[in-house]
Amino acid sequence: MALLKAITANRLRDGEVVFLKAEGVWVERLDEAALFEDAAVADTALAAAKAQAERDQYGVDIYAFDLTLKDGRPDPVKARERIRALGPSVRTDLGKQAAA
Amino acid sequence: MPLIKDGCIVEDDWTHVPDGEAVPADRPAIISFERFQAERATFEGRNAALGVRVKSGTLAPAIAADLERFALIAIEFPKFRDGRGFSTARELRERYGYEGEIRAVGHFIPDQYQFAVRTGFTSAEAPANANPESWARALTEITVAFQPSLDDPQPLSLLRRRLGA
Amino acid sequence: MNHIAPGRNAGVYNYDEIDRRFVSERVEQFRAQVARRLSGELTEEEFKPLRLMNGLYLQLHAYMLRIAVPYGVLTSRQMRKLAEIGRKYDKGYGHFTTRQNLQFNWIKLEETPEILNELAEVDMHALQTSGNCVRNVTTDQFVGAAKDEVVDGRVYAEILRQWTTLHPEFTYLPRKFKIAIMGSEKDRAAIRIHDVGVFAKRNDKGEIGFAFYAGGGLGRSPFIGKLIREWVPEEDFVAYLEAILRVYNQYGRRDNIYKARIKILVHELGQEKFTAEVEEEFARLRGPKYRLAPEIVAEIRRRFGGPSFEDLPPVSAALEQAKAANEAFARWVAVNVTEHKAPGYAVATVSLKPAGGIPGDATSEQMELVAALADQYSFGEIRVSHAQNLVLAHVKQDDLFALWTALEGAGLGTANVGLIGDIIACPGLDYCALANARSIPLAQAISERFADPARQQLIGELGIKISGCINACGHHHVGAIGILGVDKKGVEFYQITIGGDPTLTTAIGDILGPAVTEHEAVDAIEAIVEVYLANRHDGESFLATLKRVGHGPFKERVYAAH
């Protein structure tokens, strides 16, 4: 299965994990994130997102990560990104997974 | 580069002269310490004040022998996180009795300014877009200190005393 | 009811107006720094060290705030405030760390100045709990209570806390700097794995002085601290440390973050050269300016409200009766209770390691309960141990049964201190941005496997320590059994070491063999324990058995199935 990419950051003012939905638009849920099939497009979007987030003091630690689609929903490849998108695996009552 | 002294932006009489460029004979000039070492004879008998710029890795003992030649020592912060300059300034004052101007140059932020004053710096070069208010506040926002330092030569009588009291 | 001098708290350094003003000024300074960051005046690169020096990290899910518990001692009032902050600004729980601090995991940057302000109300802060400065000084969790104590380390830890606070010369060091101090014969503070370890002692005239170890540390390249001076007189305590820090600030490497700790400097210069540099600096600094006068020490000591103990018989009949009547209580006393220097008193450790629980986590309700029990039974004073447990240090033996009953009722009565279930674990990949693997689920699985308290007691003292990456926040290198999380192509694996020792006979554990999966790790631990039990002679410790029989039998058994 082909790898997709999504772009993520922590929101500066509260640290919340956010995902890029469209230029200048960030969302809190991975389900709503823009998914990039083309790595070059993702790179361009990442550079733009970094510049925008720095200019607007919006986000920090901005980077792209790999995922696949599982039952039509984005599924991060690495445990780290899965935990960021959901919340601690040892406290399923907390974080984004709790609100689901 | 706005120059900060005692928390205010002031006129700077000094010029930084990059290596390879002519050193003005009639005005205070700051040259690199490396250049001073290489061309020291040319500065014999100079009338205008001479200052040197030292890299963060050049520690006080390395420049100690020539201190009476310098009216100013500019200590470089390549990154503000590189705190060697604080030890250098302090040693220049406490160990070698240097009494000229010690200036912080390079990447240096207002949040370090009070530390600089307490370790013996007399001035700092701020970035071009500096917010004067942040520099002014930096000297007054904390009024308690826990160590003896350059601005207070008193022995450690109690661990804590008031800054400037 | 226990009593202490009016208006004072037992066991902690009591702040006065100047201390309070300082902490408030720091809060306002940070409030302004946050505003400058949010307005764009400060870049993230510039802001990061400033927030770190106020204990604020960015982790996986949010900011994490690490609150300082100086040398691990808290008042009940402070504990209640922590509980309140947990409820109001976090998600109702906190994590006690191996450096005797408390971390909250779900903090918002914009609320942090207000949190710091609330902490200041109870004389607390998050200063220097992170960043490349001298960190919160740690010590023995039984300080001031232990029967084997020679010097009360709190007084000197407090002197260090003050002396290092916003030190103008040493706030931008090459890397973080951790100091631990110990004043008993037994090392309960792991001083030789710290940048500087201080051993406080007395000479035959009864005068206080200090042995200094330098250059210890774990992480990517573990080193054991080396003895650089056998005796530093009390009055030179500050001057000597100032000398060490100056040498480190000037010569510590700044070109490579992995080589920036003092352990690398000591290693690269060699112990002799390093010591010579320090001695030379010390000879210059020694003098009136840095002299630690006895009056200062006396004044700081006076600020600690010492509990005044009642005259009690050394043996409590009530305690003996209760033990005879209740097996579970008797086990808890045998495992979690330590001798106190005052007759009739005891030191009780509250385990934060229930089987299947998250090591070191406590809910706001649990914090409040412990605070109430401290008021009732232990002069309103609580300690945090580096093993991530809490301690009520001055409990009357007569009260132990009532204390235990209350703890039991709240799930805090686990009898496993120092045993296999008392696992030290870092937050790992569930929270930490630097992690390679999760630590907590493995700790949970192991503690569940060994849940039977009788079996734990039979196995005896055995420390398991787990880190989620090579930074070694869980001290895995010095665990009798150490576990390190590694990432192999996106899958979590665990590398097991055996033979580590955190006490003065410090040893770094040896790698047993190839890394294993989480599931295999639990079986591997069980196999190691079985080999130990099968081979140990009467009363022999794990380390002694290991030394005698070597790694062979352990290795064979663990990897037998492969």
Ligand code: HEM
């Ligand atoms: C979750 C955020 C954390 C981060 C980002 C973090 C980061 C680090 C790093 C980078 C090091 C290695 C430093 C070096 O070797 O120079 C380290 C060491 C250490 N950390 Fe943490 N840590 C975290 C949490 C914790 C926690 C929760 C504890 C206590 C349970 C802890 C206790 C320690 C200790 C005791 C060391 C010392 C090892 C040594 O000195 O070599 N840390 N940490």
Ligand code: SF4
């Ligand atoms: S050991 Fe690694 S994973 Fe664990 S808390 Fe430290 S940095 Fe994070």
